[in-house]
Amino acid sequence: MSADDRFFRLITTNTMSRRPTRRFTDGGNIPFVGALHHKTRSSPLLSVGLVVVGAFLIIGYLYSGSGGSSSDKEIVSKLEGGVSCTLEVHKSLPILKKAYGDSMHKVLHVGPDTCSVVSKLLKEEDTEAWGVEPYDLDEADSNCKSLVRKGIVRLADIKFPLPYRAKSFSLVIVSEALDYLSPKYLNRTLPELARVSAEGFVVFSGYPGQRRAKVVEISKFGRPAKLRSSSWWIRYFVQTSLEENEAAAKKFEQAATKRSYKPACQVFHLKSYH
Template identity: 70%
Template structure:
């Protein structure tokens, strides 16, 4: 977030009543010190507010320079529940660190959740290992056929996965996501300019993330015969506006194939 430069607009001799203050400086030595202290307090308060510590500013989750839309999915769950209401009973999440999203969804007793991790899980915690052992989370290459029957899930949510696919593989993956969903598909994608993976992690993802604009995605959806879910999009926007929540990722609501 851009911050206004806080600087002094009063220089020595430029203030019209500087002479009056100078004449009393010996009798009131604490006045300049007090002004400096007050100014410092105001400056610190402004900086903290701009960074989101005091609220009112959007806090962007970053780890070592990486940007995560998977964290954004967890923040958006309450708004997705309002947008999809009855369609949140069987949910599939696809993306790196899907265990965290599935765990968050399963806290709601009315939601059944599953996950697909597109890459090998390294250093998985006990909870994630348990989800994999139970078959709730699978490790699968999403560039190919997904191991689910058509319309197995009411809602499919994907994050931090499509940004790493070339159009060649998107042509396979997007129709598959729509195939296994019955009521809708939600895509969380990074904005152009956001960083997703460091060079050291390219061996895992295969290629650097490609941050595409919303206009690119919209054209691509049209080409693949995927239509916007206008009703869900409207409800989602209404729910987020009431809470002054601004997603840090692009969020696309699409209809499933009929």
């Protein structure tokens, strides 16, 4: 083989070995992207279609379950990494039923998102439920607005007397509302909760330093939430002549232990005034 033949063969070999490298870099470092463009022109539309379908599937999943109400709030709560004591009421309803039995037949819930709690209670057999919403209902859904029109849920400032007669309800459950009240207004609200309940009331309150899932730093009451310790609450209950409902508290603890349920909020069981 002559020197010219060897030179020609060397050039040809080097050129062929570089071709795959040029094709790969032309494709933006994505394998097979060039082949896809040559095979079909509809691939961008196909990609967009897959993204749209995927988005609809995700939205459908999020809204599946209990009508896109409490389940949506639970998802938001988990994403934000905070704690909602009203959501905790949802989780603890089976435990409360074990602790209060017949007292769960006529229930009043007081606190934010009361429509979701009332709706869930109304699905229970032999249960009547009402609610008091201490915040605005500007973003309420159609189900909540329907409960308000029927008078089942009321918008009321709990710093003032509740719009119900004495012992109107067998059990009152309050969540995420007392945390926003100063001792001055707690002196009015706590006796009201005891007044309208016949067989006791339950308070769900956040722990000190706990981050809230539903952040309403400046609420209707014009002050940020102040999360207090259990010892603070117990002292305050004693000062307002409220007694612990020991029997209900014991049943609640036993049912919670049996179900391996640990409340994310403080739960106080109190007696009504007699």
